[in-house]
Amino acid sequence: MRIILAPMEGLVDAPIREILTGVGGIDRSVTEFIRVTHGMLPPRIFYKYAPELHNQSLTRAGVPVAVQLLGSDPEMMARHGVRAAELGASQVDINFGCPAKTVNRHKGGCVLMREPEQMQRITEAVRQAVPADVPVTAKMRLGYDDRSMAVACGQALDAAGAAEIVIHARSKVDGYKPPAYWEEIARVREAVNSHVIANGEIWTVDDYWRCREVSGCDDVMIGRGLISRPDLARCIKASQQGETAEPLSWADVVSLIVAYGGELQQRLEDRYVTGRIKQWLNYLRRGYSEAEAVWSQARKIREATPLYDCLNASARMSEAA
Numbered sequence: 001m002r003i004i005l006a007p008m009e010g011l012v013d014a015p016i017r018e019i020l021t022g023v024g025g026i027d028r029s030v031t032e033f034i035r036v037t038h039g040m041l042p043p044r045i046f047y048k049y050a051p052e053l054h055n056q057s058l059t060r061a062g063v064p065v066a067v068q069l070l071g072s073d074p075e076m077m078a079r080h081g082v083r084a085a086e087l088g089a090s091q092v093d094i095n096f097g098c099p100a101k102t103v104n105r106h107k108g109g110c111v112l113m114r115e116p117e118q119m120q121r122i123t124e125a126v127r128q129a130v131p132a133d134v135p136v137t138a139k140m141r142l143g144y145d146d147r148s149m150a151v152a153c154g155q156a157l158d159a160a161g162a163a164e165i166v167i168h169a170r171s172k173v174d175g176y177k178p179p180a181y182w183e184e185i186a187r188v189r190e191a192v193n194s195h196v197i198a199n200g201e202i203w204t205v206d207d208y209w210r211c212r213e214v215s216g217c218d219d220v221m222i223g224r225g226l227i228s229r230p231d232l233a234r235c236i237k238a239s240q241q242g243e244t245a246e247p248l249s250w251a252d253v254v255s256l257i258v259a260y261g262g263e264l265q266q267r268l269e270d271r272y273v274t275g276r277i278k279q280w281l282n283y284l285r286r287g288y289s290e291a292e293a294v295w296s297q298a299r300k301i302r303e304a305t306p307l308y309d310c311l312n313a314s315a316r317m318s319e320a321a
Contacts, residue, residue: 001240002027003233004166006199006223007068007139009033009098011279014051015263019256020226021063023248025233029065030139033095035108036071036080046087057090066091066137070098072107072118074125081126085134092130094123094162096140096153099172104144110172113144116156123160139166139199139221142184147171150184151191158192165192166221169200176224182214189216197221203228203286208236227280228287230256250290251315257281258308270304277307290318 005012005020007030017029031050034041052058052065059065067089071077081092096119098109105111112119119140127136138157142150150167157165167188169180180201189196198211199221211220226232231248238245248256257277264273278299284291294314301307 002197002219003236004197004219004221005029005226005233006221007032007093007095008223008227009100011227011276012223013276014049015260016227016280017052017063017065018059018061018263019260020230020233021059021061023230023234023256024061025231025235025237026063026226029059029063030093031065031068033068033070033098033109034080034084035103036069036073036076037106038073038076040076040079041083043083043087046084046089050084050089053088057088064090066093068093068095068139069126070095070103070108072112072122074121077122078125078129081130081136085130089134091135091137092126094126094136094138096138096157097166097168099141099175104172110141110144113140113149113153113172116149116153119153120156120160123157123162127161135163136161137164137166138162139168141168141171142174142181142188143171145171145173147174147181147184150188154188154192154194154196158194162194164195164197166197166199169198169215180211182211185215185217195219199223203232205232205235205239209239224283227283228285250288250318253284253288253291254311254315257311261304261308265304271302273304274302274307277304281311290314 003026005026009032034049050067057065067084069080084092096112103109130136167185169182169185185198196217197219198215198217202208202211202222203225235245261273261277298310
């Protein structure tokens with residue numbers, strides 16, 4: 001009954017993985033995708049996206065991190081899978097789910113779900129090239145134009161040797177609009193031997209249990225839900241034991257945000273740091289009324305220290321209320 005932190009491109013970077021896995025309840029995470037094209041990428045690119053490679057592919061909290069690759073050329077994907085394993089990756093994941101237009105236009109991500117045979121060729125090439133003790137896994141949606149290709153694509157990945165298949169319960173055309181079609185995940189799960197993991201529209205503990213019931217999956221991957229409620233995985237784990245976890249207060253969350261900003265400041269200029277913080281704060285508006293209250297003021301701030309001051313003031317007001 002694992003909970004996996006989803007790879008959200010442009011948001012779930014190494015610093016936020018450190019923060020969220022430190023809160024507890026997360027069993028595994030996945031990097032943002034590394035884009036594979038025609039040339040061989042140098043090790044520094046792998047370390048940029050997965051600095052955990054310096055720590056046996058673990059966050060500081062000891063949570064494993066898979067390296068995710070995105071591309072359409074089987075040979076180059078295989079070569080990069082080997083490189084990831086050589087650098088210490090404990091799992092190589094293949095992205096067949098990204099809905100971004102720029103990625104799909106260059107025949108990467110979800111658009112490959114129009115071609116299950118190509119998905120199979122890519123996955124087979126990576127699986128055959130990567131050492132047998134390193135799992136090769138894949139993430140997909142329910143389809144591109146519609147949800148009719150889900151079973152065929154799942155079977156292609158299964159035949160190629162994917163150890164696990166994460167399925168986001170919507171097509172590319174569905175985007176991120178509710179609902180999530182968890183029942184369609186169940187159809188794929190029943191048609192393959194690979195282990196299937198459900199993903200999509202899990203915002204609460206109750207959502208988690210409904211997703212498991214409808215999809216039939218024991219394991220789930222959560223993205224936006226964990227960004228909006230950093231303690232969601234911990235609360236789910238408590239519910240598995242028939243217990244209720246103490247939720248994080250807004251002051252606790254502000255401490256996490258400030259720690260995240262501190263991690264970012266070690267490698268980014270302030271304007272990028274505040275941009276990433278505000279991106280997270282925007283998601284937190286769904287989980288915390290205090291985030292909504294401070295949003296109009298915080299979104300205008302462009303320097304890190306004043307932004308921290310603004311958030312800390314909102315935390316003090318929350319505690320005093």
